[in-house]
Amino acid sequence: MPKDSFLGTGMKFPPQVNKATGRFVVSSEEESVKESIYLILMTQRSERFIRPDFGSSLMSYTFMDINVTNVNLMIRSLREQISLQEPRVRNVKITTDSQVRDGCLMVDIDYEIIDKNTRDNLVFPFYLEATAEEEEAYEPEQYEELE
Numbered sequence: 246m247p248k249d250s251f252l253g254t255g256m257k258f259p260p261q262v263n264k265a266t267g268r269f270v271v272s273s274e275e276e277s278v279k280e281s282i283y284l285i286l287m288t289q290r291s292e293r294f295i296r297p298d299f300g301s302s303l304m305s306y307t308f309m310d311i312n313v314t315n316v317n318l319m320i321r322s323l324r325e326q327i328s329l330q331e332p333r334v335r336n337v338k339i340t341t342d343s344q345v346r347d348g349c350l351m352v353d354i355d356y357e358i359i360d361k362n363t364r365d366n367l368v369f370p371f372y373l374e375a376t377a378e379e380e381e382a383y384e385p386e387q388y389e390e391l392e
Contacts (some may be wrong), residue, residue, distance in 0.1 A: 247354070252345075253302075253390040254271050254272070254273035254274075254277065255271060255272065255273075255277055255279065256269050256270075256271060257269070257270040257271060257272045258272075258281075258284055266347060268370075273388060275308070275358060275361075275365055276311065277361065278331065278333050278334060278358055278365070279367055280367065281331055281333075282331055282334070282356070282367055283329055283331050283355065283367065285301055285326060285327055285331065286301050286303055286323070286327075286369055287299060287300075287303075288300030288301065289301075289303075289304050289305075290302055291303075295383040299330060300326075301322070301327075302322055302326070302363045303319070303323060303325055303371065305320045306371075307372075307374075308335050308373065308374065309373070311345055311350070311373070316341055316350075320339045320340075320341065321354075322354070323339055323354070324337050324339050327354070327356070331379070332358065332359075333357040333358060333359055334358055334359065335356070335357050336356060336357040337354065337355070337356045337357055338354075338355045339352060339353065339355070340352075340353045341353070345373065348372060348373045349368075349370050349371065349372050349373065350370075350371045350373060351368060351370055351371070352368070352369045352371050353366060353367075353369075353371075354368075354369060354370050355369045391392070
C-alpha cells in the first residue's frame with residue numbers, strides 16, 4: 246500500500262463523466278483534499294439531512310457589514326469548521342484581501358497536508374452581494390467539460 250493512500254481517491258467534485266470511458270472522473274491526493282475543503286465551504290450547515298453538522302456557515306455572512314470584527318468572526322468560524330471536518334489537514338490559516346472589489350472578498354485558505362508536510366492553498370472568491378451570473382463567471386477551470 247502506498248504511503249500516500251491515506252489521502253484517498255474519490256469521485257471528483259462536481260461529478261464528471263469521462264466521455265471516452267463512460268466512468269466517473271476521480272480525484273486523489275492533494276486534489277481530493279482541495280475539493281473536500283471547497284465542498285465544506287459550499288455546503289451550508291444543516292443542508293444535508295443525514296449529516297446536519299457538515300458544511301460551513303459561510304453563506305450566513307453574505308450580506309454582512311464589512312468591518313474588521315465581522316471578517317475576523319468569519320475567518321475564525323471557517324478555520325474551526327475546516328479543521329474539524331477535514332482530518333487530512335492541519336495548521337489552517339485564513340486571510341482575506343483588505344480590499345473588497347466589486348462586492349467580492351477574496352479568502353485565502355492556507356493549510357498543511359498531514360504526513361506529507363506539503364503546504365497548499367485555496368483562494369475562494371466570496372461574493373457579498375453577487376448575482377448568479379457573477380458567481381458563474383468565477384468558477385474554477387476544473388469545472389470545464391472534459392473532452
